[in-house]
Amino acid sequence: MSDKYPPPALKPFLQHIAACNSAVLPGGRSPFSCAAEQIGWVSPATAQMLETLGLQQGPGFGVKAGSELFPLSRTLCEMGLYASHDEAFDVRSDSGLVLGQVDRGAIPVLGLAAEGVHLNGLVERAEGLFLWVARRSMSKRLDPGKLDHLVAGGMSAGLDPQTTVIKEAQEEAGIPAELAATARYVSRIEYALERPEGLRRDVLHCYDLLLPEEFVPVAEDGEVESFHLLPIDEVMALVRDTDAFKFNVNLVLIDLFIRRGLFEPAEATLLRNALKGQAA
Structure with missing residues (x-):
């Protein structure tokens, strides 16, 4: 067979x-990182929003620390990228370490696992x-x-x-x-x-x-x-x-x-x- x-x-x-x-990854998406570790992929539309927030890092975008993830997710909600689920999800590194949290609705917007x-x-x-x-x-x-x-x-x-x-x-x-x-x-x-x-x-x-x-x-x-x-x-x-x-x-x-x-x-x-x- x-x-x-x-x-x-x-x-x-x-x-x-x-x-x-x-x-198809990256498929036109840009990498999204936390503390220099890539954790997601963002679409051109999301990338444009992240750029207005001053979050461009090299060829991609990101935050410097996990504590910035949840506030960022709330900001993206306020900018109209998604509707809040009012539920926090952990964001993990490839090794399973919890880096921070985001609103559940922001997970697909940032291409997070x-x-x-x-x-x-x-x-x-x-x-x-x-x-x-x-x-x-x-x-x-x-x-x-x-x-x-x-x-x-x-x-x-x-x-x-x-x-x-x-x-x-x-x-x-x-x-x-x-x-x-x-x-x-x-x-x-x-x-x-x-x-x-x-x-x-x-x-x-x-x-x-x-x-x-x-x-x-x-x-x-x-x-x-x-x-x-x-x-x-x-x-x-x-x-x-x-x-x-x-x-x-x-x-x-x-x-x-x-x-x-x-x-x-x-x-x-x-x-x-x-x-x-x-x-x-």
């Missing part, structure tokens, strides 16, 4: 992966594996009405993936902390794509949580319109045949399908390598 000529049955899955890895969690809410029944699927509220700022994971969310400042899973599980689906704490870390997925909100360079920490058959999720924070328990084969068909799921959910589900043996070994290898950005 060649990755150049994949089987037709795999093409829809590969297209979802390619769609999330469509950004962002981290989040996605949780597969699984139910094992006699007739097979089922997955809890959420439908996003129509009031959501991004991707309203799309299908989503039972639990998914960005990693707010000061939190780690495990803490975020427990927090989001309670807020989004009413999952008790004791149950959410049993979620198993299964994979890490990275991608970069251009979106209406800017450059998305995301890191997803993926978890599996086995839920009791009697568990029924409850939308605690109003971000979910409804929940649906679907057979895994039906979920796989939705990913294969539609764009019903929020763009990045497809990648986490493809990873789940691979781990659950829903692809032939050679197909799984091709898809696994595509998720990692490697040639088969």
Whole structure:
């Protein structure tokens, strides 16, 4: 099997992966740095704004210290580059060191890497594996009405993936902390794509949580319109045949399908390598 000529049955899955890895870097963008370490990429429009603020540094732009990041993000909001999320996210170096914080909405504007969690809410029944699927509220700022994971969310400042899973599980689906704490870390997925909100360079920490058959999720924070328990084969068909799921959910589900043996070994290898950005 060649990755150049994949089987037709795999093409829809590969297209979802390619769609999330469509950004060409730098692609006309300028580097954005903090304390001389590059942490992002800015579009010409953002670069123009940074230039008016006197933040040009050599061939790119930046701030001298991490403490300047959050005030800068607020200034960019006031200049109309984005609408504030009123939520601070950590900005990390390549080594994982927290350099400072920004308003969440500024992350794609500055082309910063962002981290989040996605949780597969699984139910094992006699007739097979089922997955809890959420439908996003129509009031959501991004991707309203799309299908989503039972639990998914960005990693707010000061939190780690495990803490975020427990927090989001309670807020989004009413999952008790004791149950959410049993979620198993299964994979890490990275991608970069251009979106209406800017450059998305995301890191997803993926978890599996086995839920009791009697568990029924409850939308605690109003971000979910409804929940649906679907057979895994039906979920796989939705990913294969539609764009019903929020763009990045497809990648986490493809990873789940691979781990659950829903692809032939050679197909799984091709898809696994595509998720990692490697040639088969």
